[in-house]
Amino acid sequence: MFSKLNWVSRFVRVVIFSLPILLLLLLSFSLQWRFPDVLPDTFSLGNWKALLQNQNGMMVSFEISIFISIIVAFTSTALGFIxxxxxxxxxxxxxxxxxxxxxxxxxxxxxxxxxxxxxxxxxxxxxxxxxxxxxxxxxxxxxxxxxxxxxxxxxxxxxxxxxxxxxxxxxxxxxxxxxxxxxxxxxxxxxxxxxxxxxxxxxxxxxxxxxxxxxxxxxxxxxxxxxxxxxxxxxxxxxxxxxxxxxxxxxxxxxxx
Amino acid sequence: MKNRSNILSHSFFALLVIAPFAAGIIYALLYSFGFIGELNQEFTLQHWKNVLQSAEIFKSFFFSIYIGITSLLISVSIAFLFVMKRKINSSGWMSYFFYLPLAIPAMVAAFFTFQFLSGAGFLSRIFFQLHISNGIDDFPDLVNDTFGIGIIITHVMLALPFFILLFRNYYQSEKLETLKELSLTLGSTSSQFNLKILIPVLLNKTFAPLALYFIFILGSYEIPLLLGQQSPQMISVLVNRKLSRYNLLDIPQGYVIAILYTLLVMLLLYFFIKSKDKSHVQQA
The missing domain is CATH 1.10.3720.10 (MetI-like)
Structure with a gap:
């Protein structure tokens, strides 16, 4: 009984701590999610395809962010250490x-x-x-x-x-x-x-x-x-x-x- | 060679650490006293008087301090409960979930809170399906609200895992488990141990990171930008709004607020460094 309760409590904690990521994933795979639906009308890979096809410049933003962060991190680590x-x-x-x-x-x-x-x-x-x-x-x-x-x-x-x-x-x-x-x-x-x-x-x-x-x-x-x-x-x-x-x-x- | 590296280090420190801060403050001071700026012509204290007499600015400072203290109090209290109940595994797959919120940037956390707690958000949909609420208008305002509930919840969400892990580390390094067994053997109760040993020891050891976290919340921008309301605004949002407005008369006021905020942070930093030094002396 205790072991069952323990597992339930663990599951609840896992869901709570990962809720932001779960909700974001759900949103990213939906094309329409109208109130009061608890789940999206349709699930689709459309938004992710748009990303890979660089619609709205998302892929370019990803590359710019990676470039800036790597240069900044490398420079600050090297200079900071010395x-x-x-x-x-x-x-x-x-x-x-x-x-x-x-x-x-x-x-x-x-x-x-x-x-x-x-x-x-x-x-x-x-x-x-x-x-x-x-x-x-x-x-x-x-x-x-x-x-x-x-x-x-x-x-x-x-x-x-x-x-x-x-x-x-x-x-x-x-x-x-x-x-x-x-x-x-x-x-x-x-x-x-x-x-x-x-x-x-x-x-x-x-x-x-x-x-x-x-x-x-x-x-x-x-x-x-x-x-x-x-x-x-x-x-x-x-x-x-x-x-x-x-x-x-x-x-x-x-x-x- | 070492001398050359030392001179270079000094120069870089002056150029990349001290100069930007000093240059920013000097520019803000000159602007706020009327020496530079489009509409400024001569030295004036008018902008300072306007700011110091403005209820909006005081409200903004108090609102920021209120958000900082409330977020910190809630997250520290919940983190204490976790440590007291020892509901955290230091290893194993479960521990990964405690780290998850640490991987979320402030902007994304604010976006999540909006999607979760707004009138048309996930929670409101569940309440509607369970017939607890009658729709979007019936759901309480948890984002863009007067009391900054959405802002506080988001800060707590980001801070909680940090404090849980911080307290857990000190719980282990200060051997509090052994102390607990000892105090129980000597006849004290669990709550006596928590109130008289655990909380004071952990608060004393983590005062510096707590103070630093408070300063970070005070200056937070993305979360109140998305989840706050028009008035009162948190300091960062207010300064940015004043400085990016088309009304040129607002710009000097923006710089005055920026200077007041910097002075407040410097004061807090002074106490933070003092407390850090004190804890170093105690450790020595």
Whole structure:
């Protein structure tokens, strides 16, 4: 009896936690879903076919989002790793950390709004490089905060050991420090990828609607009252994080200490 | 070589972290005091006076703080219940489902809430079929409503798995299970253990991420944009609305609100960093 109840309670919890994805999938496979029907009138692959045929530019948005997120994640991870070493051993470490927190915790849309003038002046508004640079302003501080506590005396001793044994700084970085830090580097890459992938406010302000990432596309479909295409785009948005969840749960859950 | 890398790191830090923030604030300050801008001609405090006397702006700040505190209180309380009842498996296929909401971006979560809780949404359809409601108009306003119910529910949905996993991690790292057995052996009840040990220990250990999460909710944009109403609006939505309006007189006010919001975040961040330092000292 208890075991049966346990299974029912488990099933209920599974349904509750996966409800958003189930409803989005249902919407994405329907062509018409009128009130008060609990299920759609017809199920169809039409919306997904439209995606593959790049109707409404959904596939292009997917590719733009992937491109932006990969570049932003790679740049912020690489720069963050190198720069965090400087912060970790700096005499004013706490002050630098406080500075790093500011752009990261500010509302991205407000941050973008006060920076918009400079982006327009530099001809970076409505431009993919402008969007990537703006996103870097929030992903880089995140990478710095993630890496800063990683640099400790043990790691510094390793660098000193390489130097004592005749290795130079480049050898120490590429042959010792990066190989032993690859797990954290991967974690940072995926986390910054997701920040960029999920980003809407900043992208819509700096991209002025011209850079149509998937989040911008979802909003556009919602504004056009097209919930079916919005659901397909939403499913695409969820795909990379689900993939990360599948390969390693910790890529999705991380708290800055 | 190391010196060169240090100089480069300093330069990049100044250029990519400090400069954008400083430049944004300076521009907003200059605009709000009338030094720059289309309709501005000379130094003026008028825009600040207009904002500080505006009920709409105060309502917006209070509404944002109310959404932040309520969402946090509800998600933390439910997460505590989960941890107390230990209804989470740290491993196995079940645990994957707890992570699912973490894979959902704010925009998609807001879209889901709209499709689920609006008058023509999924829940309303079920209520209609069960004869609990008489149709779209009879269903209560759960989105775009006065109390921000839809916004709060969406924030709770996104925050809940995060807090459950966070508390579970600390439950294990602080060996609270052993402490529970010890306290029960010494004659205390389960609720005494929860109230006097579990909740204080977990709150103390997770104060920093909780404070950070509150700051994030305060500045959230996509969720109130889709699920909020015209007035009061959350700060991010209000600032963006003021700055993207055709009425040029609204723009300086938008910058004043942006500065006030930044000051509030800096104040919260100050307490957050202080509490982090305190917990580091305690750990040491």
């Amino acid at each position: 720069m965090s070493r400087m912060i970790a051993f700096h005499s004013k470490k706490n002050l630098l950390i406080a500075f790093a927190y500011l752009p990261f915790v500010l509302s991205p849309v407000i941050f973008a709004s006060v920076l918009n003038f400079y982006f327009i002046s530099a001809d970076l508004s409505g431009n993919i490089f402008g969007v990537m640079l703006a996103q870097l302003f929030i992903t880089l501080p995140f990478a710095l905060l993630l890496f800063v506590d990683y640099w400790d005396l043990k790691l510094k001793s390793l660098e000193d050991l390489v130097s004592t044994l005749g290795g130079n700084s480049q050898q120490s970085l590429f042959k010792v420090i990066i190989p032993i830090s690859k797990n954290l580097l991967l974690l940072c890459f995926f986390q910054t990828f997701l920040i960029s992938w999920f980003e809407y406010g900043l992208t819509s302000v700096i991209g002025v609607g011209k850079i149509q990432t998937l989040t911008v596309k979802v909003f556009q479909f919602i504004s056009e009252a097209n919930p079916y295409y919005a659901a397909v785009s939403s499913c695409l948005l969820i795909l990379p994080p689900l993939f990360l969840l599948f390969i390693n749960k910790k890529y999705l859950f991380n708290t800055l200490k």
